[in-house]
Amino acid sequence: MSRVISTRGFRSQIASQRALHKHSTYGNAFPFTTSANRQSYADTIHNLKIGKHTRVLYQGFTGRQATMNAKESLDWGTNIVGGVKPGFEGEHLGLPVLPSVRVAVEKLKPDASAIYVPGDGTVAALEEAIENEIPLIVAVAEHIPLHDTLRIHEMLRTQSKTRLVGANCPGIINVQGRCRLGFQPLPFFTEGRVGIVAKSGTLSYEAVASTTRAGLGQTYCISMGGDVLAGTNFVEAFQVLVEDEYTEGIIMIGELGGSAELRAAEWINNYNRRIANPKPFMALIGGIQAPPGRIMGHAGAWAAPGEASAAQKIKILEDVGVTVVDHPEKLGAGMKTLLAERTWAGTQDRTAAGAGQRRGYHTAPRRPKAFDPGKSVVEQRRRLYIKQSQAFDMLNARGVPTVVSPTIHEEKFIAISIDREMRQPCIIASPTTDPSQAFQLSRKFPFAYGTDAPTSPDMLEKVSSHLGVSGKCQPALGKLIAGLVDLFMSKEAFVLQTKVVMGEEGTLQVQGAKFGFDDAAFRSSKRQADIHALRDFQSEVPEEVEAENEGMIYVKLAGEGSIGTIVNGAGLAMNTVDALVARGGHPANFMDTGGKATSETIKAGFRIVTSDPRVKCIFVNIFGGLTLGDMIANGILMAFRDLDLKVPVVVRIRGTREAEGQKLIRDSGLKLDAFGRSSRIANSLQSLSLWLTDVLETRLL
Known part of the structure; x- marks a missing residue:
């Protein structure tokens, strides 16, 4: 299926999917409930309205991370009423500890409830909270196996009491109401006027810092999170923010992968047309330079076949009047301008939806060129793809015939994957694999997780009708779907794609197959060891495997890259590469050290990045939430000492203990430049590429 898709194609598919998603809230500005007679997960959106009144429970209360977090939140004003530790009853931090969520x-x-239960206990904690109908659950954990998440969302979908934020996110915070559920860095928040909704944690911190510096402050910061399936998405968060009396402007931070940004654009367009003086929206989208098919740091940061690229998402958002910027430092000043324009406009009639939002402030005129798909040769990580021959063996074992030498007959496309909007698995079917038509003609058929719905006669009839299959061919198609569903469920797949040819006599042959499985099922829970054993390390880039062993994600970029990058957080890492390219730089790699980068991981990052002979200079970009700026600085100094680095390094440290970190860099006497408020280029990322070039020309002499 083609990756090159026009924005017109996306809009036509949006229109065709509205009928399938008629019970969702994506196209409605108000109200929270979907209908007067039917309750659903959409009815829990109002549970996001946290504040001084919110009574917060901690699951895993006595653990080290939970204890540190609870102390901070209590001091800040969060109304924590107690916690849970299975089988234990007592007191912790002066608050009651109870043996179960029910009690x-x-x-x-x-x-x-804020869930701080370690390891795979997170899933059981989520289930217990849902079963006991706690109105809001915040799950910050990373690497929850995808099929466990699907099961959780099936529970959520069939009830109307509990709302989830996360997982794989910093949480939710109401600054006006002094209520924090998560690990957002509190020193950067100030009571103010801007609501923020973000996929990326580190980029949301950058947005907070930018709006604080601009004197705007924040109301809510709601995390969508970086997983494939989000408990709360952009549109659901928007419905709270547009109703919030303190929120005057809204910032959304998205990235490649999924279609949440497209639904957001559709909703914003509808909102702008409905409201006389709508609240302005700004956005930043990361991953313009991401190689196609790669997972850029966390589970959901990858674009599946047929999904919009980051550049296409930007275009669609701009078309509905959203101001899109290319670096988070621009968000504060940009929103200040938009709010001033809104105040000036008052209740004047708007001649075009969102027109005032872009007046006087917009993105840089030169949009960076997207990554060339032809240069991408390595498959993505954290999702495990197997060889086609291995996929054929799995199909043959389930009685599905395959053929190694494809025929010239017209192929049909049949797959099992994830519908991110419906938060369910789905059958994807297209009557052709012709790249010029496959996307427009493909259709998703979502089904309830863990049921026989995908193999029911009703589902077979729907899929057959769409594919143009009838009569004798239907049983063979049904057998293929049953085999794919069995593989999907039993082996914890995330995508099973097939290209098939139907014979006149009712025969079916699979001519092509691409099967991907959730590596987190093995890494987090030691399930699917047989699938994990199929991984072919010999075919992978050694530096990427080494980074993975160190708990980091490293992607070696093609081309003439000379600037190595070391960044904490996938969103910030993607935006760093995008920003460098937009300013004429040539990044050699993407590197996400993780949101909890330590001195040791920074040192390992230097070792891996400098193993690339193209690298002539390194840019370290760290925003400290949990990560401490001085700790990162010490890691950089350790790398210089132990690795005998020869290339100059530019260090940008923001966030927790940033001044201490910058001072350590400046006072080191090494080939280091502290990029920050006291530097000769201040905060201007516009000058960063020029500075790096200057470093190359002077420091290497």
């Missing part, structure tokens, strides 16, 4: 709900009456 805690009875005695403490919590409105929200």
Whole structure:
């Protein structure tokens, strides 16, 4: 299926999917409920309205991370009423600890739960909170196996009491109401006027810092999170922010992968047309330079076949009047301009939806060129793809015939994957694999996880009708779907794609197959060891494997890259590469050290980045939430000492203890430049590429 898709194609598919998603809230500005007679997960959106009134429970309360986090939140003003530790009853931090969520709900009456249960216990904690109907759950954990998440969303979809934020996210915070559920860096938040919704944690921190520097402050910061399936998406968060009396402007931070940004654009367009003086929207989208098919740091940061690229998402958002910037430092000043324009406009009639939002402030006129798909030769990580021959063996074992030498007959496309909008698995079917038509003609058929719905006669009839298959061919198609569903469920796949040819006599042959499985099922829970054993390390880039062993994600970029990058957080890492290219730089790699980067991981990052002979200069870009700026600086100094680095390094440290970190860099006497407020280029990323060039020309002499 083609990756080169026009924005017109996306809009036509959006229109065709509205009928399938008629019970969702994506196209509606108000109200929260989907109908007067039917309750659903959409009815829980109002549970996001946290504040001083919110009674917060901690699951895993006595753990080290939970204890540190709870102390900070209590000091800040969050109304924590107690916690849970299975089988234990007592006291912690002067608050009650109860043996189960059920008992805690009875005695403490919590409105929200923050889950800090370690390891694969997170899933059981989520299930317990849902079963006991806690109104809001915040899950910050990374690497929850995808099929566990699908099961959680099936529970959520069939109830109307509990709302989830996360997983794989910093959480949710209401600055006006002094309520934090998550690990957002509190020193950068100030009471103010801007609401922020973000996929990326580190980029959301950058947005907070930017709006604080601009004197705007924040109301809510709601995390969508970086997983394939989000408990709360952009549109659901928007519905809270446009109703919030303190929120005057809204910032969204998206990235490649999925279609949440497209639904957001559609919703914003509808909102702008409905409201006389709408609140302005700004956006930043990361991953313009991401190689196609690669996972850029976290589970959801990858574009599946047929999904919009980051550049296409930007175009669609701009078309509905959203101001899109290319670096988070521009968000504060940009929103200040938009809010001034809105105040000036007052209740004047708007002649075009969103027209005032872009007046006087817009993105840089020169949009960076997207990554060339032809240069991408390596498959993505954290999702495990197997060889076609291995996929054929799995199909043959289920009685599905395959053929190694494709025929010239017209192929049909049949797959099992994830519908991110419906938060369910789905069958994807297209009557052709012709790249010029496949996307427009493909259709998703979502089904409830863990049921026989995908193999029911009704589903077979729907898929057959769409594919143009009838009569004798239907049983063979049904057998293929049953085999794919069995593989999907039993082996925890995330995508199973096939190209098939139907014979006149009712025969079916699979001529092509691409099967991808969730590597997190093995890494987090040691499930699917047989699938994990199929991984072919010999065919992978050694530096990428080494980075993975160190808990980082490294992607070697093609081309003439000379600037090595070391960044904490996938969103910030993507935006760093995008920003460098937009300013004429040539990044050699993407590197996400993780949101909890330490001195040791920074040192390992230097070792891996400098193993690329193209690298002539390194840019370290760190925003400290949990990460401490001085700790990162010490890691950089350690790398210089132990690795005998020869290339100059530019270090940008923001966030927690940034001044201490910058001072350590400046005072080191090494080939280091501290890029920051006291540097000769101040905060201007516009000058960064020029500075790096200057470093190359002077420091290497």
